[in-house]
Amino acid sequence: MHIPPEAFFLPPATTGTLQQRIRGMVTQGILAGRFRAGQKMPSSRGLAAHLGISRITVTLAYGDLVASDYLTSRGRSGYFVSDNAPRAAEFPDAPPRHDGVDFAGLTGRRFSSLARVERPQDWEAYPYPFIYGQADAVLFDHQNWRQCALRALGRRDFAALTSDYYEQDDPLLIEQVLRTILPRRGIAAREDEVLLTLGAQNALWMAATVLLGPGKRAVVENPGYPGWRGILATTGATVVPVDVDDGGLPEHLPGADVVFTTASHQCPTNATMPVERRVALLAAAAREGFVIVEDDYEFEMSFLKPVAPALKSLDQGGRVIYAGSFSKSMFPGLRLGYLVGPASFIAEARGLRAMVLRHPPGHIQRTVAYFLAQGHYDALINRMRAAFKRRRQVMAEAIATEGLAVAGQGGVGGSSFWMRAPEGVDTEALALALRAEGVLIEPGRAFFDPVAAPGNFYRLAYSSIGPQRIPEGIARIGRALR
Incomplete structure (x- = not known):
């Protein structure tokens, strides 16, 4: 049985090259069961005429599909759907579904009801x-990013692309964070004092989960990063909002176990905490026994005057946990961040990470490592x-x-x-x-x-x-x- 050319069309909204779109039409038809093994495909000339495109484009797409075993070529007879082509699983029609569980009542909507900044997807x-x-x-450097990504996909980096690092991270990226990123904030750290995360949000969640629990108290900035409230709600800790001023958090804080701050660029007021206040905050932490989580999310965007040293760079007692991210300096879809802290804290955070995600994707880690190493990031x-x-x-x-x-x-x-x-x-x-x-x-x-x-x-x-x-x-x- 022949598959007529009319079975194919090119929706105007689809993306990719013509060759890629033709491949997509054929593979989707096979996987959906519309095209069966042994059926003859339209001739390259006929399909090209129907779609209004070059015959060579169809020929190249067919050749690619033959290489992937979706199609087979039979000499002068043309192209046919391969007997070995992947097939979608066939299941009987599902019965009508009736949701009998009130999950909103069961869960108390503890997470979905939290306030968040709403942005349209489009x-x-x-x-x-x-x-x-x-x-x-x-503004983005598409060409060099693509080159780094292709290099990370190469045969030499196959292990970095495919291996399970278990609880570890790509050593090349850790090296670049230690040599390229942290020194510009005045931070010196060892390999066992850095942990990669799926962005700053994930880093802050891990820090809060490790450090807090029921009966503990957490100070947060008001106004402040909205994600903190959702993160801290999962710990059972008491959240104490403290109003910020032109210098961020004030010098005198209520009793706390952990203080969360965006000292370099206060979120959302953009206030920068003066160095004297940072020193006073560190002295209070040592005196009163609390830990500071520093979210340094936008330090790279300091262009009016030199940025102040990070709290972590002034920390002599190991009381600051530093959270950073590549989301604002590169792009948010990257979802790659890091935690810096004493080795004993990082070991605990690493154990927590292993329970939920092991490590960020190896290909992303290696691509960013190359992007940093070759100077494209700077x-x-x-x-x-x-x-x-x-x-x-x-x-x-x-x-x-x-x-x-x-x-x-x-x-x-x-x-x-x-x-x-x-x-x-x-x-x-x-x-x-x-x-x-x-x-x-x-x-x-x-x-x-x-x-x-x-x-x-x-x-x-x-x-x-x-x-x-x-x-x-x-x-x-x-x-x-x-």
Whole structure:
């Protein structure tokens, strides 16, 4: 039985080369059971004419499918679906499903009900996306990243790509973190004092899980990183929010077992903790016996003046656990971060990690290691700093022109402004209204202690919007507020 050319079509929204799309059509048809073993494929000439593409493209796709054993070639007879082609499992039709368990009541919605910053999945479709943490394709070094990824996929790196490291990490990446990343923060560490994680969120969860439990107390910044509340809720510890000022956390803190801070770029106000206050915080930790978890998530984006030394670099007593990430300096989809701390703490965190994920994917680790070793990372950071400095200047001028109120912008750089709308403005409603204008902002309520969270704050980021679009986007925000 012949498969007619009309059984194939190229949806306009699909991605990939024509050859890849043809391969996808054939393999999906075989796996779905529409095309059966022994059926004859359309001739390359006939399928090319039907799809309106070059015959050589179809011929190359067919040849690739033969190599993968989806098709077989029979001399002058043409191409046929191979008897050895993969087949989808066949199951009887599933009976109608009735959800008989009230999982919302069973779980108490402990995690799904936590406040979070809402962002539309299709944020790239909006012309004015002032949302935080997303990458700009214009700035990223696609060519060198691709070369590093291809090298990591090569035969010489087959073991790094495919091996189970068990509880360990790629030694090449650990070496680069020790030599390239940590020294620029003034941190000296050994191999047994570093653990790779699936991003900073995963690093903070592991630190909190290892250090806290029922009966313990954790101090967090208010406003602060929204993910902390969800992380700490799983530990059973008492969470104590402390209001920040222009220097971040104040010097005098309530009693705590663990203090969480974003000292370099306070989230979301962008305040930088003065060195004197950092020294005082470390002295208090030694005196009162608490541990500090330092989330240093945006230290690379310091372009207005030199960044202050990390808390960890000033730590002489081993009381600071340092969490870093490549999400903001490279791209968030990378999901790669690290913890730095005393070897005894890292050993415990490594044991926890082994229970849930073993280690981050080997190919990702090796690709990042090459990207760092060949200097591409530093070149990328320099390009991003220059671009962000320009965008920040344009945004500051636009904000001043519109008369909008800045609640926090920091003094060393970063990638966002922390804003305050007039009293009585609900920025969650404002954000919804602005979406109709093509503008995305981040309401600020999720950053505050939910017991008394003001509704008139919001965040404007410039990491994923070009300078040419910033003035008009800010103007639309100004008009909406007026």
